[in-house]
Amino acid sequence: MTVPVRALIDCHALRHNLNRVRETAPQSQVMAVIKADGYGHGIAVVADALAGADAFAVARLDEAVQLRGQDSEHDICLLSGFYLRDHVAPMRQHRIHPVVHCYEQLALLDVTQSAGLAVWIKLDTGMNRLGFPAAELDRVCGRLSQQGILVIGVMSHLANADDPDDGYTETQLARFLAGTRDRALPRSIANSAALLAWPGTRLEWVRPGIMLYGCSPLKNHDEDELQLRPAMTLTSRVIAVKSVQRGQPVGYGSTWRAERDTRVAIVACGYGDGYPRHAPSGTPVWLGGRRAGLVGRVSMDTLAVAVDDDAAIAVGDEVELWGRHVRVTEVAQSAGTISYELLCRVAARVQREVVG
């Protein structure tokens, strides 16, 4: 075991979290979002663990093709769609269902052998990212049917569902329901936050991502409350224990100084492993069976942790950077980012281990 930083991927937790989706939205089919290498957990492992989902969604064609190589059964939705003529043949060959969200894509389909392709249509209900105006659904469906392309569903995406007090979700939902009213097509608008906090968004399909990995998608609601289990535990080891005298600084820039004589554990984990450099002093870690806080700046390969006087800490001890005791959402909040980013950024040099 020469690599100190390890990401333990817990397949039991992934399955448990999928069950939480099923319990919350029992009438809906589940499209598990496993883009960005399964939110950094490893797409092959995640797809295997989440085989109980009804379909998978990824963002890039190469991810979809890779996934099809290991999974011949599930529908695979390509959320960002396609933007080149050359994309059409592999999508047909590998039975990938792209999202069609703009007229340029329809033009590409016109000039390629696209008959037989099955697609989702995306409506823009206020995110102003991808999607046709809701009023244009009929026109788009007409064009696709002329080309022999099957429409298997209509989706939209919510901008503010993570805030249960933000009325924009209701506005977007109302636009989506109005825009799809006259069509007997399966609908999907709910991400994790929406399916948990906004029952009206559950519809025929839900598209959870982050909750499958055990992170709360909602402001002011933590994972315990939502009964989500962390799918990734990031650990490393203590490589030195120092005594820092009162008034002395720790790390680059001397951003932290000891207010009193302090024992400091140096941990083999830094931004080169994907730990956020912007995590300030006080960001929690789990060491020696209790919480402790970062001190000073995170370096490329190490970070420093202030240790209680009575804690028995030694070189070689394991540290949990995030996992069951310290949730990745806490670290993310402390560093001014979101759990999604931290999970996706775990570096290649971190050793992945799979349990369950």
Ligand SMILES: Cc1ncc(COP(=O)(O)O)c(C=O)c1O
């Ligand atoms: C179109 C789309 N649907 C669903 C999701 C899943 O969202 P979440 O991870 O917040 O559940 C994403 C993720 O960004 C997305 O882009």
